Amino acid sequence: MSTPQNPREPMVWPTLQATDAPALIDFLVDTVGFLRTAVYEDAGRVAHAQLDWPEGGGIMLGSHDPDAPPEKWCQQPGTFGAYVVTDRVDELYARLTDAGVKITQPITDQPYGSREFAITDPEGNKWSFGTYRGEPRPADP
Secondary structure, three states, rough: OOOOOOOOOOOOOEOOOOOOHHHHHHHHHHHHOEEEEEEEEEEEEEEEEEEEEEOOEEEEEEEOOOOOOOOOOOOOOOOEEEEEOOOOHHHHHHHHOOOOOOEEEEEEEEOOOEEEEEEEOOOEEEOEEEEOOOOOOOOOO
């Protein structure tokens, strides 16, 4: 596995929506280990939440609105998938296994050098955790 020569701050924020956003936030924070950075509610719904991954990056999420018009940013709950980089893959795997989280891919050493595993959250979203940080960005010409 290669280490990026030009590390970069995350500038892409994956987003998802949940049927029970408060419960999903609690799961991702209390069980998985994300940090609750911001949660804004409006009329009993999560209008916006930002959860940061302690090792860098993060996600945004909110409550699903099945009545939202098509031009609104609206994702069907349970259709999200993400790869989360961690140097603590074995520790995280043990903690999530002990917590009874649904493991969909046991921890495995991949041929491309990553050590990783996958879970499904209570909403049905897919999460893969591993050591692969991506290939180094080419040097600017």
